Amino acid sequence: MRCVIARFPFDLYKDEVENSMKGIKPEPVTGDAVVISRRVYPVKQVGEVITRQDRRDFSSAEVVRALSKLGFTCRTAETAPAPAAAAARTPLETASALLGTPAAAEERTGDSL
16 A cells, blocks of 8 residues: 655555564554554554654654554554553552442441441
């Protein structure tokens, strides 16, 4: 499929994109992402590999548009999953959530204070 990235035309094919990303370790995703062969890559990393241009020369939207047309699953920064560290609980919070509130414990046992 012919697409334009950074004002340059490219003929991209899904299998060629998959082959070019084989053996390349995904960088941590901080913005837009694309799923290629069950691996999640930052869009800018994929764009750099397939176009051989510097990441500053194109926008992530251009690459997302091209990869979406090829049939890849793309995630924008708004829909990307939140980092796991932000959702992590302390051991005390985890134990409290598992035990429930005192009112919930009373309802289960039928006891009252």
